[in-house]
Amino acid sequence: MTDPNLSSTDLLRSETIPPPRHELQDPENSPTNPTGKWGRFALICVPYVWLLLFFLVPFVIVAKISLSEAAVSIPPYLPVIDWGRGLLGLWEAAQRWSLDNYIWLTEDDLYWRAYVSSLQIAFISTLLTLLVGFPLAYGMARAPRSWQPTLVMMVILPFWTSFLIRVYAWIGILKTDGLLNQALIAIGIISEPLVILNTSIAVYIGIIYSYLPFMVLPLYSSLEKLDTTLIEAAEDLGCPPWKTFWRVTVPLAMPGVIAGCFLVFIPAVGEFVIPDLLGGSSTLMIGKTLWVEFFSNRDWPVASAVAIVLLVLLVIPILLFQRHETRRNEGDM
Amino acid sequence: MAKKPLGPVRRAFSPWDDPSEQPFIEFRNITKRFGNFVAVDNLSLKIYKREFHALLGGSGCGKTTLMRMLAGFEAPSEGQIFLEGRDLAGVPPYKRPVNMMFQSYALFPHMNVEKNIAFGLEMDGLPSKEIKSRVMEMLSLVKLEGFAKRKPHQLSGGQRQRVALARSLAKRPKVLLLDEPLAALDKKLREETQLELINLQEQLRMTFLIVTHDQEEAMTVADRISVMDKGKILQNATPGEIYEQPNSRFVAEFIGDINVLDGQVTNKELEDVKMFSSVLGSHLDVCYPTAANVGDHAALAIRPEKMRISFDKPERLGTNAIQGEVWDIAYMGDVSIYHIKVAETETLRAIVANTARLVERPITWEDQVWLSWDSDAGVILTR
Numbered sequence: 001m002t003d004p005n006l007s008s009t010d011l012l013r014s015e016t017i018p019p020p021r022h023e024l025q026d027p028e029n030s031p032t033n034p035t036g037k038w039g040r041f042a043l044i045c046v047p048y049v050w051l052l053l054f055f056l057v058p059f060v061i062v063a064k065i066s067l068s069e070a071a072v073s074i075p076p077y078l079p080v081i082d083w084g085r086g087l088l089g090l091w092e093a094a095q096r097w098s099l100d101n102y103i104w105l106t107e108d109d110l111y112w113r114a115y116v117s118s119l120q121i122a123f124i125s126t127l128l129t130l131l132v133g134f135p136l137a138y139g140m141a142r143a144p145r146s147w148q149p150t151l152v153m154m155v156i157l158p159f160w161t162s163f164l165i166r167v168y169a170w171i172g173i174l175k176t177d178g179l180l181n182q183a184l185i186a187i188g189i190i191s192e193p194l195v196i197l198n199t200s201i202a203v204y205i206g207i208i209y210s211y212l213p214f215m216v217l218p219l220y221s222s223l224e225k226l227d228t229t230l231i232e233a234a235e236d237l238g239c240p241p242w243k244t245f246w247r248v249t250v251p252l253a254m255p256g257v258i259a260g261c262f263l264v265f266i267p268a269v270g271e272f273v274i275p276d277l278l279g280g281s282s283t284l285m286i287g288k289t290l291w292v293e294f295f296s297n298r299d300w301p302v303a304s305a306v307a308i309v310l311l312v313l314l315v316i317p318i319l320l321f322q323r324h325e326t327r328r329n330e331g332d333m
Numbered sequence: 334m335a336k337k338p339l340g341p342v343r344r345a346f347s348p349w350d351d352p353s354e355q356p357f358i359e360f361r362n363i364t365k366r367f368g369n370f371v372a373v374d375n376l377s378l379k380i381y382k383r384e385f386h387a388l389l390g391g392s393g394c395g396k397t398t399l400m401r402m403l404a405g406f407e408a409p410s411e412g413q414i415f416l417e418g419r420d421l422a423g424v425p426p427y428k429r430p431v432n433m434m435f436q437s438y439a440l441f442p443h444m445n446v447e448k449n450i451a452f453g454l455e456m457d458g459l460p461s462k463e464i465k466s467r468v469m470e471m472l473s474l475v476k477l478e479g480f481a482k483r484k485p486h487q488l489s490g491g492q493r494q495r496v497a498l499a500r501s502l503a504k505r506p507k508v509l510l511l512d513e514p515l516a517a518l519d520k521k522l523r524e525e526t527q528l529e530l531i532n533l534q535e536q537l538r539m540t541f542l543i544v545t546h547d548q549e550e551a552m553t554v555a556d557r558i559s560v561m562d563k564g565k566i567l568q569n570a571t572p573g574e575i576y577e578q579p580n581s582r583f584v585a586e587f588i589g590d591i592n593v594l595d596g597q598v599t600n601k602e603l604e605d606v607k608m609f610s611s612v613l614g615s616h617l618d619v620c621y622p623t624a625a626n627v628g629d630h631a632a633l634a635i636r637p638e639k640m641r642i643s644f645d646k647p648e649r650l651g652t653n654a655i656q657g658e659v660w661d662i663a664y665m666g667d668v669s670i671y672h673i674k675v676a677e678t679e680t681l682r683a684i685v686a687n688t689a690r691l692v693e694r695p696i697t698w699e700d701q702v703w704l705s706w707d708s709d710a711g712v713i714l715t716r
């Protein structure tokens with residue numbers, strides 16, 4: 001055996017001498033890159049311009065409104081920046097901005113409870129979606145190759161109908177004389193209809209149903225890539241199948257689990273349609289609170305503050321998670 | 334690189350010739366069907382303790398299926414597999430005392446080298462101190478001491494191969510299964526690793542079963558080779574026997590290069606056989622024990638390195654000589670392969686060692702030469 005540090009490929013590699021400096025071509029004039037530096041710059045610019053226009057600008061507008069105060073006017077808040085006077089108008093408006101709306105959010109415990117309840121509902125339904133989605137994705141990934149496109153299609157198929165209509169349909173299923181209760185009574189499992197509609201359970205059912213594809217697809221894509229010889233290798237080394245699942249399959253499916261959980265958790269926190277249609281008055285969710293502030297109370301500044309706080313609540317843990325992941329990957333090196 | 338002391342000389346080892354010896358692994362009348370496809374066809378094979386056995390054949394010959402049945406990944410459709418006399422039917426892979434080194438290495442990408450090697454030991458519930466020392470032992474065995482904390486993607490192909498080997502050896506299995514273990518390595522590294530495998534097997538005194546399509550690899554590492562085709566073993570013998578006494582045309586042509594002449598047996602006295610080759614239009618003398626009788630069609634097979642070429646007709650007794658023209662010369666460095674056109678539709682190959690420098694090569698293209706071989710150089714093939 002040779003020195004492990006120097007396999008024959010390494011030897012070959014060490015013999016390749018880098019070309020002399022003067023022979024390196026200016027990348028801007030290189031024949032292989034006709035677009036040059038500016039072409040590349042333009043290409044990178046497109047997504048950034050997109051994000052700037054459609055994310056950052058609306059965000060700044062909402063942030064600005066959240067610092068304003070409600071008023072009976074059009075638009076329903078003050079101050080309004082007088083752009084006719086240029087930067088001076090901006091300066092004058094800025095002097096009247098305040099954090100009163102944020103202070104208000106801390107004073108009325110309705111908001112606090114709505115945030116906590118939303119995060120809780122989103123967290124539990126994400127876990128439940130994972131629980132339902134994992135076996136589904138696993139089954140899809142292990143199905144015969146020729147079936148897989150059909151199975152993926154079946155997961156995507158519900159998107160062909162409007163989300164709103166699908167949630168409405170659940171009212172018909174879950175209501176007191178709905179399909180579910182009728183079926184359960186017909187089988188004889190229950191004698192009295194269950195009250196499901198307008199409870200938190202209905203909200204969980206609605207979220208799990210609606211967001212299942214967002215969980216299944218990333219899970220499927222990571223499970224489908226999983227090399228089955230790794231499973232065989234684990235069993236060969238004395239690992240029974242259920243242990244192999246936890247020691248090999250789950251760790252390797254982790255990117256899919258994380259992506260799926262984010263895709264379900266983030267929209268679920270701000271979900272409005274499902275709690276509004278399926279949940280009762282006792283189901284407190286921030287999306288509903290936001291809607292009430294915005295449309296019923298016409299208090300745009302408070303609604304904006306609610307939205308900004310929600311964003312911060314969601315972005316900070318994600319950023320922390322990403323930093324942790326980057327560190328962990330660097331730690332490997 | 335400092336030269337290491339050489340290991341012990343490989344002594345003669347032939348338990349298969351000893352009728353009192355019990356087989357360590359026995360495949361008994363194994364058939365494996367996938368739907369209508371018969372992957373392994375009523376196959377029986379005995380492998381002995383401390384034997385290095387090679388299953389050799391082209392793709393789809395059933396060699397990998399046979400190995401996977403021993404590992405427990407596939408169940409035989411018919412027949413039984415015994416390990417130390419115990420029937421393995423119904424024993425799941427994770428309870429079999431065999432370990433496999435996979436062709437793709439199948440290293441766990443989320444675990445570092447140390448964790449990969451420790452995996453099987455953890456499954457056995459060994460105390461962590463012992464696991465630690467066993468992992469270190471394995472790492473030094475494959476000379477990867479400094480790599481314990483690396484992840485598989487941070488290793489070269491050769492290093493990954495050695496981690497896979499260490500992992501499959503860590504549990505000290507009764508049998509090590511090697512599924513095309515060296516296929517992904519470049520030629521030089523592969524040759525080195527072959528010798529290492531032999532030394533390792535001597536050192537650990539374990540039974541190795543290797544699956545390969547590379548006949549040179551099988552010849553180098555194995556004590557015995559089973560040449561497989563279409564789910565059957567055509568010949569199970571030592572590398573020397575396989576090469577010098579192939580029992581069929583398939584084996585003869587699969588292992589190395591060989592000239593095959595079709596003919597008919599015209600005379601037979603004990604081992605002295607006369608054959609008539611219609612393509613050459615001449616009678617040939619062969620000294621080979623064969624079951625073929627006078628009148629039977631058979632083939633005469635001669636390895637190219639046993640052929641000689643000369644300008645003058647060799648007059649020695651017991652030598653076959655035919656005339657031909659040098660059709661092509663393939664210069665390989667150490668040897669040259671001469672293609673001699675002996676008939677309108679037949680060329681035969683002769684290998685000549687290049688003992689002299691290239692500048693003075695006496696025989697060249699279009700020369701009329703005599704191609705000759707001793708009567709005991711050839712083999713008669715009846716199937």
